[in-house]
Amino acid sequence: MGLFSDVLERVRNEHAVDPIFTIGPTFNDMLLSISKAMDLLEGKPVRSGMKVAVLAGSIARIMNLSHRECGAIVYAALVHDIGLAYLVSDIYPHLPPGISEKTIFQNHALLNARVIGTPHDRPLSDELLRHLERHPALSAAFVSRIGLSSDVSDLVAAHQELYDGSGYPNGLSKEQIPLGARILSFADVLEGVIDNFTKEMSGLTSRKLAIESFLEIKAPGRFDPDVIEVFKTLLNDYDDFLKQLSSLEVESMVRQLMPERSTPMDGRALHRIVSEMGNLADELMPEFKRGRAPKVANMAVRLAESIGIGYEQCGELVLAALLMDIGHLATPAHILFKMNPLNSEERATMQDHPRLTHDVLKNIPGFENIGLWASEHHERINGKGYPHQRKGYEISVGGRILALADVFNALTSQRPYRTHAHAPMDAIPVIGQGRMTLYDNALVSQLRVVVLKSDIVGLLPAY
Secondary structure, eight states: OOHHHHHHHHHTTOOOSOOOOSSSOOHHHHHHHHHHHHHHHHTOOTTHHHHHHHHHHHHHHHTTOOHHHHHHHHHHHHHTTGGGGGGHHHHGGGOOTTOOHHHHHHHHHHHHTTSSOOGGGOOOOHHHHHHHTTHHHHHHHHHHHTTOOHHHHHHHHTTTOOTTSOOSSSOOOGGGSOHHHHHHHHHHHHHHHHHHHSTTOOSHHHHHHHHHHIIIIISBTTBOHHHHHHHHHHHHHOTTHHHHHTSTHHHHHHHHHSOOOOSOOOHHHHHHHHHHHHHHHHHHSOGGGTTHHHHHHHHHHHHHHHTTOOHHHHHHHHHHHHHTTGGGGGSOHHHHTOOSOOOHHHHHHHTTHHHHHHHHHTTSTTOHHHHHHHHTTTOOTBSOSSSSOOBGGGSOHHHHHHHHHHHHHHHTSOOTTSSSOOOHHHHHHHHHTTBTTTBOHHHHHHHHHHHHHOOSTTSSOOO
8 A cells, every 4th residue: 555545545434454664754854845935934045944943943052952952942942933923913913004914923023022113113913913922832832733743843932032031922931941941042043143134145255244244243142151152163163064054055954953754744744734734725725725635635536536536646636626725825915815706916816826836845855746736726728827828638636536526625715705606516517617727627527526426525535
């Protein structure tokens, strides 16, 4: 049995034995993809979270923390802000005019440490700040759900606490804060300093000046003095450290710091993590769009099985459907929640999400089909889809199946811009208007067969 067959059987609760797989993603592979998704959410360059992890892990090693403690710090750094995804709809109504949630997310650690003032000197409302202060707990809960230990979740929960007691959520100070969280809070702000204060600079000397200014003026009192001194040693002893940190080498650097997890996951663990990743995108959506991906997965699998696609690829389809909107983590809330037609710039931003989905998934071993199919669910047979305007059989069969399953779900679900949802059979002629132009003609015919044979509800157990 292959890994993705195991995923499908886990989804259907048909499998009781835990097989061992030699091919497929490890836990570390999936965690790095989650870190990239976190970067999209915050509007930061991809691998920003990895920089925090390398900074924190390197400091922890020099401080002679145990292998387990170092591993927990690196894991926590990779996903420390992922809980922000659950706050977008709550924060959106309280944003100051002209400031997006991405700007808040990019700068929240610097704001907390009083390294910078509020964007454009506009005050943030108490309601917005109260919501923002929930994210460490939400991130910690995510960490627990994907199977990481309390060693990691405890650090994530405390990563916005500051040494002088001015941080959140509990106002802890000094040794009340776990050492790993003290290291993480420093590394998190330091990465922001490097990113924010060196965008207009070039060269190692300028970068060092920005960091040295932060260490001398802003860091004392707010961060553990031992942690600050260890970083100064790191900066002085390793001339190429900052250069490597800002290069593609950072991914290999963080892998060297991560705990060894070389065994591929089984279907249960993989499905759990992918479901949580899919939920991140789901949380961003307006209420009427939530819960869409599992329904698309249901129909996609039924369509695939009806044309003779095997268990292994059906399992891949489930994962592709759950992950197809992960690129929306980069889409600003004002676009996601806009009820009026999008302008050309907003439409271009919205239509970039399948490409970003592929970017998050493309380096996961064994996810070649999953990344491709997920990125093609908005392509259309006539070449007028997006993001790549592929035509006909240039679009993979998985992409064509997901596109059809997606539009079927949209038509049979409630939407605020129409009076009612279509009944399953009533959706077929509407979709049929797009035969040969929007959707694969043979698949449209097969969709009718599938709907006639099934009540649609409960095609697979709920995810």
